[in-house]
Amino acid sequence: MGLPRxxxxxxxxxxxxxMRAVLASHYxxxxxxxxxxxxxxxxxxxxxxxxxxLSMPGMTGEEVLAEIQADAxxxxxxxxxxxxxxxRAKACMSRGASAYLVKPLRADDVGYVVEQSLAKARTxxxxxxMPVLPIGIGRFEMAVPLEEVREVVWMTLxxxxxxxxxxxxxxVEARGEPVCVLDLAARFGIEHGEPxxxxxxxxxxHGGTKLALCVDRVHDPEDVAPSEIGxxxxxxxxxxxxxxxxxTARGPVPVIQAHALLSRGLVRRLPELLREAGx
Numbered sequence: 001m002g003l004p005r006x007x008x009x010x011x012x013x014x015x016x017x018x019m020r021a022v023l024a025s026h027y028x029x030x031x032x033x034x035x036x037x038x039x040x041x042x043x044x045x046x047x048x049x050x051x052x053x054l055s056m057p058g059m060t061g062e063e064v065l066a067e068i069q070a071d072a073x074x075x076x077x078x079x080x081x082x083x084x085x086x087x088r089a090k091a092c093m094s095r096g097a098s099a100y101l102v103k104p105l106r107a108d109d110v111g112y113v114v115e116q117s118l119a120k121a122r123t124x125x126x127x128x129x130m131p132v133l134p135i136g137i138g139r140f141e142m143a144v145p146l147e148e149v150r151e152v153v154w155m156t157l158x159x160x161x162x163x164x165x166x167x168x169x170x171x172v173e174a175r176g177e178p179v180c181v182l183d184l185a186a187r188f189g190i191e192h193g194e195p196x197x198x199x200x201x202x203x204x205x206h207g208g209t210k211l212a213l214c215v216d217r218v219h220d221p222e223d224v225a226p227s228e229i230g231x232x233x234x235x236x237x238x239x240x241x242x243x244x245x246x247x248t249a250r251g252p253v254p255v256i257q258a259h260a261l262l263s264r265g266l267v268r269r270l271p272e273l274l275r276e277a278g279x
Contacts, residue, residue, distance in 0.1 A: 003028040004118060005045055009038030009064060010053035010082060015105075019051060022107045023114065035059025039067050042074055049118055051101075054083040054092070062092060069096045076125070076226070078117040128226045132255055134248050135202060136217035137184045138193040143222075143255045144213070145243060148204045151175075152218050155199040161277050168262070171274060172212050174203050178274045183214045187261055192216055206259040209267060213258055222248050 008019045008031045016031040023029055030045055032038035036059050042050060050068065054061030061081065068074045081089045081100035089100035098117045101109060131146035151174070158170035158181055167186035171178050181201065185192045192199065194216040202213040228247040241260035245252055259267055 004048040006049045007042050007047040008051045011056045022110050035064040039064055050077055050079045051082055052079050054088050065092055065095060065097060078121045080113055080117055125225060130224045130229055131221060132224055133221050134219040135215045137215050138190045141250050141253045143253050144204055144258060146221050148206050150203040150205050153201050155196060155201055161273055164273060171277060179210045179212045180270050181212045181214055182258060204258050211258050
């Protein structure tokens with residue numbers, strides 16, 4: 001993994017040289033001498049942080065900041081304002097800048113502010129990321145929210161569940177508790193890719209109700225970054241069950257909320273069905 005990339009946008013060659021001297025041992029530094037050049041560089045390089053001068057000819061720092069904030073690919077990039085005008089810097093903070101440095105600059109201050117701004121940005125990304133558990137049924141890949149997963153077990157002996165739809169015809173004992181088995185292949189009208197003994201049960205819980213999802217494959221959990229989360233609809237998937245589209249190690253997959261694959265009435269009837277199936 002390479003060094004975090006920082007773009008320095010400043011029309012002063014002395015400031016550019018100073019930033020390189022202070023930061024180059026820990027960061028990959030790229031510089032631009034005006035706002036137009038700097039904005040193009042940011043869009044091309046996708047830096048982890050921008051050091052932005054406010055007083056430049058042509059495009060001002062405020063205008064560059066506004067363009068960064070308006071760009072969906074750059075909006076989360078921390079921008080540290082570098083200026084001798086404290087009032088302008090504070091105004092930029094209200095417009096989305098993460099911090100500011102007041103000239104004349106001190107090396108220790110620059111290093112500290114950059115480090116803190118990057119740490120804050122990493123924390124924010126982690127907070128907005130989506131942990132998922134990728135699963136597979138037949139040739140199809142999808143995922144479920146990791147926060148809803150309680151455990152994953154090998155397919156085990158199941159008992160019949162009366163009066164359920166074709167994809168909800170059995171239940172299993174999970175840690176002494178009966179849980180209805182939702183066969184995702186039957187629900188989506190596709191074929192399983194593994195024999196019964198090779199399948200897995202993913203126990204998920206939502207709103208206090210558990211379901212055991214019958215799947216062919218379970219992959220390692222992944223923490224999907226915000227930039228890899230979308231909301232593209234799938235024509236063959238109930239929109240209410242689609243949490244998001246995310247990019248994983250296996251490519252783009254839908255994240256599903258399994259309980260939404262059942263009607264509300266059926267979810268409410270699950271305890272009744274389990275009682276009817278009991279001894």
